[in-house]
Amino acid sequence: MDTDYRGAVRRAILDYILLDLSEQERLGIIMPVKPSNLAGRDGYPWHDSVNKGKEFMANHLFITHPIMRKILYDFEHKYANFRLIDILGLRAIMPVTMETFLKHVQDSSKAGAELLEHRWLSDCTDLIDDMREAVEEWMPADSVRTQNYG
Structure with missing residues (x-):
């Protein structure tokens, strides 16, 4: 005692x-300074790349070509409810621990990426194949002109 x-x-x-x-x-x-918990707002290696990509697309991407308009139209209609992270699934398992949350985000992101990779890219290639004439008229006829564009 x-x-x-x-x-x-x-x-x-x-x-x-x-x-x-x-x-x-x-x-x-x-006293040592406590590390702050930024709640996922910093430290992701892809964050800067995404911001640079968004900025580039906002300044340089023009959707005047008919195939680009068709791809955008189809994406907005077929995948209007697509979310990379399954929010409804997350609400169903609430309350969650950080490990469960991270696992859910990883699993739903992987499933969403697979859907985009297999279904959406397949849809895009089908659209391009269907509109081949419109695509080919914009392409250069010889490889020298192709290299000059790069």
Whole structure:
């Protein structure tokens, strides 16, 4: 019991020093800065790439070609409810731990990416194949002109 009492007194003194800023200054104790939890707003390696891509598309992408308008129209109608992260599935498993949340985001992102890769890209290639004449009239006739565009 004496050991428990001494341990409790030591913890109380330590808590007093750690919680009181004036005591920290008086004793010259410098507390380390706690790392802030940015809740996913920083640290993703793709974040800068996405922002640069958005900026490039806003400044350089023009959808005047008929095939681009058709692809955009089809995407807006066929995939209007598409979300990369399954929000309804996330609500169904609430409350979640951070591990469960991360696993759900990874799984739903992977499923969404597979859907885009297999279905949407297939739809795009079918549209391009159907509108081949419109695509070919915009393409250069020889490889020298193609290299000059690159």
